[in-house]
Each structure stands twice: as structure tokens, then as C-alpha cells.
Amino acid sequence: MRLRGIFRQVRWYLRELTGEAEYERYCARHAPAPTRREYERIRARHREEHPGARCC
Numbered sequence: 678m679r680l681r682g683i684f685r686q687v688r689w690y691l692r693e694l695t696g697e698a699e700y701e702r703y704c705a706r707h708a709p710a711p712t713r714r715e716y717e718r719i720r721a722r723h724r725e726e727h728p729g730a731r732c733c
Contacts (some may be wrong), residue, residue, distance in 0.1 A: 692698040704710035711719065 689698075700713060700716050703716060
């Protein structure tokens with residue numbers, strides 16, 4: 678039982694780290710869910726248009 682809890686925590690951490698959970702949250706909010714490739718394009722375009730605190 679304890680091992681399962683540890684596995685669940687590690688899985689959660691890795692999904693957050695890789696962005697997999699972010700994609701699923703995005704799909705839950707948008708009616709026609711984009712494919713993973715379309716989502717990555719949307720995310721990249723957003724990062725380019727809103728650079729935030731980058732130095733360059």
C-alpha cells in the first residue's frame with residue numbers, strides 16, 4: 678500500500694515536470710480538445726507572443 682502511494686507521487690511529479698498534466702487540464706477546459714501536436718503549437722506561439730521575464 679505504501680509503495681503504491683510513493684509510485685503515485687512520483688508519477689504525479691513526472692507528469693507535472695513533462696507538461697503532460699498541463700495538456701490534460703487544457704483539454705478539460707476546451708470543448709473541441711486539440712491534438713497534442715496542435716496544443717504544443719498553441720503553447721509555443723503563446724510563449725513567443727508573451728516572453729515574460731526572459732533576458733533576450
